[in-house]
Amino acid sequence: MRLTRPFRRLGPAERRIWDAYPTGAWVDLRTGDKDTDDPVNGPAWGPDRTVRAEVIAALLLGAREPEPGRTAGLRLAGARVTGELNLSDAVLTGKLHLLNCHLSEVVSLTDATTSGVRFRGCEMERIRAARCTVNGLLELDGSTVRNGVRLDNAHVTGQFRLSRARLHAPGERFRASESWLEDARRPFTAAEMKERGLGQDQWAVWAGGLTVDGGAFLRDLRVTGGLRLIGAKFHGGIYLQRSVITATGSHAVQADFMEAGAVEFSAGFTAKGTIRMRSARVNGVLSFSEATLEAPGRTLHLSHAQVEELIWLPTSVKGGVNLGYSRIGVLFDGPASYPDEVRLNGLTYEALRGRWTVAERLSWVCRDSDGYRPQPYEQLAAWFRRIGHEPDARRVLLAKQRRRRGTLRPTGRFWGRLLDLVVGYGYRPWLAGLWVVVLLAAGTAVFAAVPPAQIDPDEVRSFQPFVYTLDLLVPVSVFEQRGAWEPVDWTQWLAWTLVASGWILATALIAGAARVLRPSAGS
Template sequence: MGAGAGGTLITPVSGPAPHPDLDRHFGPLTRAEAAVVANIGVGLLDRLGTSPATGEDQPDLNVRAELIRYLLLGGPDVPRMHEKGIRLSGVRITGTLDLEGCRIPHDIGLLDCWFEMTPILRSAVIDTLSLDGSTLPGLAADRLDARGDLLMRAARITGPVVLRGARIGGDLIMDGAELDHPDDRALNAERLSVRGSALFRGTRMRGTLALPGARIGDDLDLFAAHIDRADAVAVDAGGVQINGDLVLRRCEVRGRVELVGAHVPGDADFSGAIITAPGEIALNLNRAEVAGAFFLRHEARIDGALSLNGATLGSIVDDAASWPAPGDLLLNRCRYGGFLAAPVGAEERLDWLSRQDPTRWGDDDFWPQPYEHLARVLGEMGHQDDKRTVLIEKERRQRRIRISRARSWTRKVFLWFSDRLLWLTTAYGRRPLVAVIWIVFFWLAGGVLFAALERNDNIRPNVMVVLRSPEWVLCGATQGETVTLPSLGLDRAGLAAEGQSQLDCWSAQPEAAAFPKFSALMLSADMIFPGLGSGQKDYWSPDTRSLQGYLGKIYAYFQTIAGLALGLLAVAGFSGIVRSD
């Protein structure tokens, strides 16, 4: 026996018992029981053992649970209890402490005690219950109404803790506790109501932490906790209502974490958390609402899938090293306001989205919404180029899926060709200026080609009167040759000098002075834009009498068709007609 913490040395009672009625109910009291009775009205902590009690039978430190119940409930034969309630430490409590349905207007402090049987507090109404440092085979406290705190710090509990429907007016604190119920729920707190915080910092738990439908007035904090329920649900908190933050920072969980439909007006912090459930949804936040930030960084690791389907997040704070493996991310219908201290580039975020594999989870073959929402967020953050890149990737993937869905090979070929055309010309309508660049390219290429044709005498006038004129015909022969002109019925000598082309010869004649001069670039522009009106197309044309001229004529036709098509695609791109949204 030792000293009371903050109190006086507790000495055993000798001589006649001060409360003979207790002898009639319980017979002789042990030294620990006598000390408890003697100090019941003092209000100090009765530290009767120097260390946490063990299961060894030490008669001096045995306290019967029936005696504690008798003292708590009071009555005419019971010593008056201090307003602070019972405060007992370091004893072995034998029998069952059964307070089911009791109304106890005092605190109950049983610290560093060893319980032989599971305490029963079903439907009890108490103030604060403290079991700090104690060893229990379980706790049955369904529908408990604790107007103060429920404290089990550093407690060791080898059976289930049941708090179904319990109401706690203060905090639920199990920091550093050890709970061992490996094949079932180690803590069953379904529909628990806590006015303050629920704290499990450093808790080690073999079995499930079950908080479905719980309402917590402040934080739910599992900082550095270890929870082990492999191949099952390790944390079951579906529909939990948390008015503060959800903290799983540096928490290790073997098994699934279920937070479906959770409501968190603060942050959800999984920084440094390790959650292991290979091949399953390791962290399920489907339809959860987190008004603050969702943290996934600082070497956080999810061995399994992270599902945020239908979740609403205020913002995301993450790093690439903490993202799930490819195929282990589900983001369909997930909405978030932005990224804070996190990658925002299109390349990084497309890598993030590429970790989705809807077909793996028996869903659709493609989810367009995550790409559309990411693009919207990047646009709102001022990253317009990244937004456009994301939308182009979304179009590419969506169109590829559309081709795979097509049933006939003819439709597959048509879709493949049209998609490639839209990609090359306008990037699926997201970059309509690309079509303008193509037009400029074909214009310059035509100018170079027509200039080369003109140098090689493969351009000629495109006017029949000129082509039938004596000057043009005579320029087709050298000065030493004789040419018959059927229209005049005369034979005339050729006009071209030795080595001079027909076009150069004709251009040197006085009759050609009034004919428009040839311009390769303007002829190319006329071919691409038939309505340009420069006149080059009406007056000049590739000479199809040679192979080069014939190929130039084909290119001219191609220019006309390409110019019309690219112009229409550019207009459609600017208007958004060719986009799939």
């Protein structure tokens, strides 16, 4: 049977793919010379390696039927594809697999449904695939996309692969590579946004709402621009080991409300720009092990998030870290992992891992640029108590009270210092005992040397300096020595000091005990 085609003339390369499509056979136009076959040199390839995009589209849209017993598909290597490959709104049953090809214009899969799309090692202009459904693998391994990838609200039922790819945001040509930090420090006006091609164009991958049922493998990726993954769902996890992202705006990754089985920014991952994951949910490990992070303001914004395990062991961090109001199951970190500014207010965790001293943890919880916050101290103390380290918990709560003291008025600060000196805010009650011993020893020695005078000479009494001193220290006279003897000369001042000290010690002990026994260990 003779098949008709909607083209008057096909080039030699086009004729080969036309004939091969019904069986899904490969058409390889490469010469075997590595330099010549590099897709970067695609514009110089002649007619024998040139294929019009409309011919590819016609085949995928049903211009030829599959051969009985075979699976149709377009598998093409080493071709120069001219024109826009427009497959928008289409339902494609044949797979599309391009290897080492050069595509000079946009590939559009907007609202399309496909059975698998692979661009491996290709040189491409731009990909538009908003709301696309890929029933299988979506692959861009080793490819270069010069003006960004759009995948907002797309759905990939298989894997999403971008390993070793090179992606550029449409607006990145307006940025000097050495000035990205200075540019990111200030907001742009509307005119500057338009002039510089920013706004939406600062993103190399625009994929808000993307759903990937399998794993998303973006290892060794090189990005000039940012990854916008707001609301994306990666059920099999997303993996960016050894990838390098250089932001052209303020954010290297914006992934608010993202859901993932695991997230790997590790093993040499580098980001110049903020990684923002506000309200994200990670059901497995979120790892920054051996990562290098740099941003002019905040390098990591992970507030209001839920993470089963956070491994925060970057090699280098330049910029603040915000973990406020997040819920983390296991936090594995190190003393050198954090910058000078860390926001921890509202952070809760089930377990801490890492080699920390208590002093280093105390330094960690007091780095909030907004000043004193009680919750980080209470959370840390609660964890120490949960693992049975009560002395460390008391040390943390004592540090909390000392930090809080700086926020009080002068009278409050004075009373706080007195409580700290006498009983350590109730967390060091042994201090009160030490003061009692010192005062008892001093009073006993003085009153033994300069005994007080008996008030009623007719009453027969034997003076005991130790008992007399103890009776002065106790707020309510127990041994009836205070009313029987009266200090003489300068020892009156000592007696008054002992009485006042007794009241202060008793008041401090009561206040400290109330503070310790309060359920919230509050202020």
